[in-house]
Amino acid sequence: MSTIKAFIQRHPLVTYFVLAFVISWGGVFLAGGGAAGMPKTPEEFTNQLPIFIPSLLAGPSLGCILVTAFTAGKAGFRDLAARLSNWRAGGRWYALALLTAPLVWSAQLLALALVSRDYVPAVVAADDKASLLIMGLISGPIVGFFEELGWTGFAIPRLRQRHSVLATGLIVGALWGAWHIFLNAYWVNEAFRGPLSPGVFIAATGLIDIVGLMPAYRVLMVWVYDRSGSLPVAMLMHASLLLCTMNLDPGTMSGMSMVTYSLVAAAAMWLVVALVAFASRGRLQARTTVGAPAA
Numbered sequence: 001m002s003t004i005k006a007f008i009q010r011h012p013l014v015t016y017f018v019l020a021f022v023i024s025w026g027g028v029f030l031a032g033g034g035a036a037g038m039p040k041t042p043e044e045f046t047n048q049l050p051i052f053i054p055s056l057l058a059g060p061s062l063g064c065i066l067v068t069a070f071t072a073g074k075a076g077f078r079d080l081a082a083r084l085s086n087w088r089a090g091g092r093w094y095a096l097a098l099l100t101a102p103l104v105w106s107a108q109l110l111a112l113a114l115v116s117r118d119y120v121p122a123v124v125a126a127d128d129k130a131s132l133l134i135m136g137l138i139s140g141p142i143v144g145f146f147e148e149l150g151w152t153g154f155a156i157p158r159l160r161q162r163h164s165v166l167a168t169g170l171i172v173g174a175l176w177g178a179w180h181i182f183l184n185a186y187w188v189n190e191a192f193r194g195p196l197s198p199g200v201f202i203a204a205t206g207l208i209d210i211v212g213l214m215p216a217y218r219v220l221m222v223w224v225y226d227r228s229g230s231l232p233v234a235m236l237m238h239a240s241l242l243l244c245t246m247n248l249d250p251g252t253m254s255g256m257s258m259v260t261y262s263l264v265a266a267a268a269m270w271l272v273v274a275l276v277a278f279a280s281r282g283r284l285q286a287r288t289t290v291g292a293p294a295a
Contacts, residue, residue, distance in 0.1 A: 008070040013158055016067045017175055020150060024059030024179065028052055057143060059179070060150030068154065080153055083231040093228035097237035100220060100272065105244040108261075108268045118257045123247040136246040140239030151176060151218075152225055152234040160226065166277075166284040169222040173215030180214070181206040196255045204259050212266025216273050217241060223276060223284060 008015045068076040112119035126132045151172055159168040181202065196204070225234045253261055277284045 005070055008067060012067050012071045013155060015070075016063045016150065016154055019063035019066060020059040021179060022059070023062050024056050027055030027058050030055075053139075053143070057146040060148075061146040064150040064154040080149075083153065083229075084149075086230050087232050089228035089230040089233050093224055093230065093233050094236070096220075096224055097228075097233045098240050100237070101217070101241045101244045102248075104265070104268050104272060105248045108264050109248060109250075112261065112264060116257065118252050119250045119261065120252060121248045122251045125251060132247055136243040139246070140243040141235070143242050144235040144237075144239035148231065148235045148238050152221065153231055156222055156225065160222070164285040165222050165226050166219055169219030170215050172222070173218030174210050176218055177206070177209035177211070177214035180209050196259075201255070201259075205262060208259070208262040208266055213262065213269055216266060216269035219273050219284065220269075220276065223280075 064080075068080060072079070109119055109121055123129050123132055155172055156168055159171060163171065221234055221237050224237060225231070250261070273284075
């Protein structure tokens with residue numbers, strides 16, 4: 001036990017990321033009944049969500065709790081609680097957190113709708129629009145809380161002690177994208193991948209997540225957290241992203257149309273990052289951190 005504790009204390013970030021992956025992926029795999037339990041239709045995927053979501057969210061949140069307990073004890077939990085209760089942020093940071101994803105999604109859908117009818121927002125095409133919207137409004141804050149308890153509550157403040165906003169966002173964003181690859185595997189049924197083979201579909205969507213949308217959005221999340229100092233604001237920014245994916249991502253996409261949509265989303269978000277970098281005059285490369293965790 002002393003050897004394990006010593007390793008965790010020397011390598012808290014490595015330990016956290018390993019736990020986030022192992023707990024989430026292992027929990028989802030076991031909860032779904034292993035490889036044989038992977039859903040083959042969208043209906044099966046929907047039926048597994050009550051098991052799938054808690055298992056997935058356990059990784060970032062439990063990883064944070066476990067590593068904090070080993071490395072900082074009560075002082076670490078007091079620090080985390082203080083940052084969780086910090087709602088004092090300027091209105092512009094709440095606006096950026098809540099509106100960045102909806103504005104980018106709306107712009108890209110407007111552009112893609114001129115090219116193909118595949119890109120009709122899900123909430124527009126849905127028969128029960130109210131239920132879809134309510135589901136997003138409920139699940140968004142829940143997912144944002146449990147994921148950002150780890151990503152922003154634990155990993156980002158520690159990385160910011162050594163890295164810039166941009167570097168921190170790229171590191172966490174790439175790992176965040178890789179963490180979602182298991183979710184892409186759950187989408188591998190024919191209704192989602194269309195004529196693409198499972199391997200090609202997972203590789204394409206996974207690569208776009210790792211180097212595209214996830215790092216770009218995470219850079220913006222780190223920047224907003226760095227300037228606002230509010231963990232709840234970061235959680236709301238995550239919730240806003242999930243609300244968009246649930247209500248605006250077209251449900252008629254499959255195969256190459258889904259890959260195209262992901263590429264356009266990634267390009268649009270990187271454009272926003274470029275605009276922020278230009279407007280902030282190099283602050284994305286600054287190393288000054290806020291909300292540093294207890295040692």
